[in-house]
Amino acid sequence: MVNEILELKTRYNALILAHNYTRPEIQDIADFVGDSLELSRKAAECHAPVIVFCGVRFMAETAKLLSPDSIVLHPNPKAGCPxxxxxxxxxxxxxxxxxxxxxxxxxxxxxxxxxxxxxxxxxxxxxxxxxxxxxxxxxxxxxxxxxxxxxxxxxxxxxxxxWPGCCPTHNKILPEHITEARQRHPDAIVLVHPECLPAVVALADHALSTGGMLRFVHESPQKEFIIGTEGGILHRMRKENPDKVFYPLEPAVLCPNMKRITLEDVLNSLRDMSPTVELTEEVLRRARDPIDKMLEVH
Ligand code: SF4
CATH class of the missing domain: 3.40.50.10800 (NadA-like)
Structure with a gap:
């Protein structure tokens, strides 16, 4: 299946983008793996005729806003973000x-x-x-x-x-999960995502985006880290830092939507050039402005 995907990818000159929370096998076939900001920047600068976006729907929509002339494939339309x-x-x-x-x-x-x-x-x-x-x-x-x-x-x-919204996945991380993890691994640095409850962030050493976490663990002289975010990021952390140890929280934190996109979905979407992300002219025009303003800020 991987060979078929790579062959179709070459044939259509497609770019596969994957979020840090997707399945390990999806991350391994992607041209670029990153957080929302990094993926947005990639979509804006890539000029690829076809983008296969492996992440949740709003991210694929953002890729379409930033690269409106590309065909943007979202391999599993059920992968939404609550x-x-x-x-x-x-x-x-x-x-x-x-x-x-x-x-x-x-x-x-x-x-x-x-x-x-x-x-x-x-x-x-x-x-x-x-x-x-x-x-x-x-x-x-x-x-x-x-x-x-x-x-x-x-x-x-x-x-x-x-606004009274939240990420149902990160909201499951509770202060006691951090306290217990620290007791199990007293020498580890605790990194959490800023979508976590403020009481959880208060107990962590740092609150960082997934891209920020990856940079931090790479540059840090420390060897052990407790990771308070969706577990998909551990694949890349371990792959890029084989000399360091990463502990997930218990119970594990997993986003069911980020895990929906499978290799089979990617293969089918490239073979059928479907499902594509389609936005109306009005949405393309009006939603682009707040994204462009965001990309101007570093
Ligand atoms: S982890 Fe899942 S539910 Fe939470 S913000 Fe990301 S996509 Fe949405």
Whole structure:
């Protein structure tokens, strides 16, 4: 199956992008594996005629926004992100009608339709810098992830209105899971994702995006790490750092949607050139702006 995928990939000059949380065998056939910000940048600069996006739907939509002339394949349409469904365009319009002076900052984990109603997007990799760059006298609403919004607000000491959304996967990580892991591995550094509850982030050594975690463990002289995010990232961490030890939390943290895309799905999508991501002209035009603004901030 891998050989067939690689053959079709060459025939169509396709680029396979995979998120750090996808299955190990998907990461191994990808041209590029990364977090949302890194994958967005790759999609914007690649100019590939065909992009096979292995991740959840909003990420494939973002690739289409940034590379509208490419055919973007999303191999399994059932791979959606529940958090991205927690803020609809209608709800944001209603909020704006009540709070016309508020600047709406959307985590990239939103649908393309929702992005048409927001001022600027961010990912967990650039959220802090991005919010810090916004005018300090503006009232801010952060959506849809209340945990990420609260963690940024605490870090920057800035008041931010929070939308009541969350990642159901990261929300399962509780403070006692961190405490127990530290007792089992007292010499390990604890890294968690900023989608975790603020009480969990408070117990960690660092809260980082998956891309940030990978850079941190690579550069750190430490040898042991406790990883508080979706378990798919352990594959790349272990592959790239064979001399270091990585401990998942117990119970394991897995996102069922990120695991939906299989090698068979990738093969079928390349063979059939389907399912493609399609967005209306209006969504392509209006949702691109907050993404472009995001990519301007480092
Ligand atoms: S880990 Fe959470 S935010 Fe990421 S795709 Fe899964 S549900 Fe969505």
């Amino acid at each position: 958090m991205a469904e927690m803020a609809s365009p209608e709800e944001i319009r209603a909020y704006r009608a009540e709070h016309p002076d508020t600047m709406v900052v959307a985590y990239v984990n939103t649908t393309a339709a929702t992005k048409t109603e927001v001022d600027i997007c961010c990912t967990s990799g650039n959220a802090e810098n991005l919010v810090a760059s916004l005018p300090s006298d503006r009232r801010l609403l952060f959506l849809p992830d209340a945990n990420l919004g609260a963690n940024i607000a605490a870090k920057l000491g800035r008041k931010i209105e929070l």
